[in-house]
Amino acid sequence: MEEGNNKRGRILITNDDGIDAPGLRGLVSSLVNTNLFNIFVCAPDSEKSAVSHSITWLHPISAKQVHIHGTIASFSVSGTPADCTSLGISKSLFPSVPHLVVSGINRGSNCGYHIVYSGTVAGAREAFFNNIPSISISYDWVEGKSNPQDFALAAQVCIPIINAVLVAIKKQSYPGRCFLNIDVPTNVANHKGYKLTRQGKSIFKMGWRKVTSETEGRRMLSDMTNTNTDMPKKIGTSSASPEHLLFARERRVKIVRGALPDYDDDTDHKSLKAGYITVTSLAGLSHADVDCQTYFEDWLQSIPKHLLSAAL
Numbered sequence: 001m002e003e004g005n006n007k008r009g010r011i012l013i014t015n016d017d018g019i020d021a022p023g024l025r026g027l028v029s030s031l032v033n034t035n036l037f038n039i040f041v042c043a044p045d046s047e048k049s050a051v052s053h054s055i056t057w058l059h060p061i062s063a064k065q066v067h068i069h070g071t072i073a074s075f076s077v078s079g080t081p082a083d084c085t086s087l088g089i090s091k092s093l094f095p096s097v098p099h100l101v102v103s104g105i106n107r108g109s110n111c112g113y114h115i116v117y118s119g120t121v122a123g124a125r126e127a128f129f130n131n132i133p134s135i136s137i138s139y140d141w142v143e144g145k146s147n148p149q150d151f152a153l154a155a156q157v158c159i160p161i162i163n164a165v166l167v168a169i170k171k172q173s174y175p176g177r178c179f180l181n182i183d184v185p186t187n188v189a190n191h192k193g194y195k196l197t198r199q200g201k202s203i204f205k206m207g208w209r210k211v212t213s214e215t216e217g218r219r220m221l222s223d224m225t226n227t228n229t230d231m232p233k234k235i236g237t238s239s240a241s242p243e244h245l246l247f248a249r250e251r252r253v254k255i256v257r258g259a260l261p262d263y264d265d266d267t268d269h270k271s272l273k274a275g276y277i278t279v280t281s282l283a284g285l286s287h288a289d290v291d292c293q294t295y296f297e298d299w300l301q302s303i304p305k306h307l308l309s310a311a312l
Helices: 022-034 081-088 119-129 149-170 267-272 291-303 307-312
Strands: 010-016 037-044 063-066 073-077 100-107 134-139 179-184 194-197 202-211 218-220 226-230 248-254 277-282
Touching: 010 022, 010 081, 010 149, 022 037, 022 100, 022 149, 037 081, 073 081, 081 100, 081 119, 100 119, 100 149, 119 134, 119 179, 119 277, 134 149, 149 179, 149 277, 179 267, 194 267, 202 267, 267 277
Parallel strands: 010 037, 010 100, 037 073, 100 134, 134 179, 194 277
Antiparallel strands: 063 073, 179 277, 202 248, 218 226
C-alpha cells in the first residue's frame, strides 16, 4: 500500500454515521482539496450512532476496501467507531500510525451529557487512549434548515484547527493529556468564530412509546431527533405479541440537569447555540463534582464496620 507524500501529515478519518455519510465525505473532500495531508479512512459500514465507546469483542470484524477519491486508502468496517479507530491505528490495516485521528463530521451536535452517548466522540477518545492526538467534529444539524452542503462548510472552518494541531505535533508541543471536541453551529456561514468552552450538562429527555410493530411511529434520526415522516412499512416485519412487547424511543423536551452551570457563558451547548464554533478539551476520566466527593468521604466513614464483617 502506497503511503503518499511522506512530508505530509497523516490523518485517519472515522465517524459513527457510516462511511457513506455526507459528513464524512464532506470532511474527506475538503481535506483532500487542500493538498496538504495524506488521508486514510477507516469507518463503519453502516450507521452506528449513539453506540458510545462500545467495542467488538466476541467475534472478528470485517474490513472491505472502498474507493474514496483522493484518499491513500479507505476501508469500510463492520465494527463500531472505536473499533475503526483501534484498527486504523494498529498498523494491521495501514502500514503507518497516523499523526492525527479526526472523527466526524457528525450529523447533529455533541455537547454536554450527550458526549457520553456519542460514537463520534468515542472515535476520537479511542485514539486518545492510545496516545494519538485526535479531534471529534459535529455539525449542529437542524431539520428543515440544514442541507448536505453545510458539511463541507463545517469542514472548511475546522481545517485551520486541524492544520494547527499537526504543526504543534510536529514541533512536539501539543499536549497529550486531552483530545478536542468541536461543534459547528447550524448557521455555519455566519459563525461568530472559535470559542474555547467546557463540557456542560445539557441533555435531551428521551422517552419510550409502546408500539405494535417495528415500523410504527416516527423515524429517529442519528442526531437523536424524530422526523415528521412515518417509518416505512415493510412486509414481514415483526409485531408485538403477548410474549414480546415493542417500545420505540422518541425525543421529548430538552432539559438541563444541574441547570445553573449551563447558564455560564463558557459551556459548549450554550456557546454553540449562540453561533460559536465551540472547541472543548476532553479526556478519559469521569470525575464527580467536588461536593459529591466531599459527601462520600464522610458518608463512607459513617457506615458501621460490623456490617462489613457480617457481609463477609
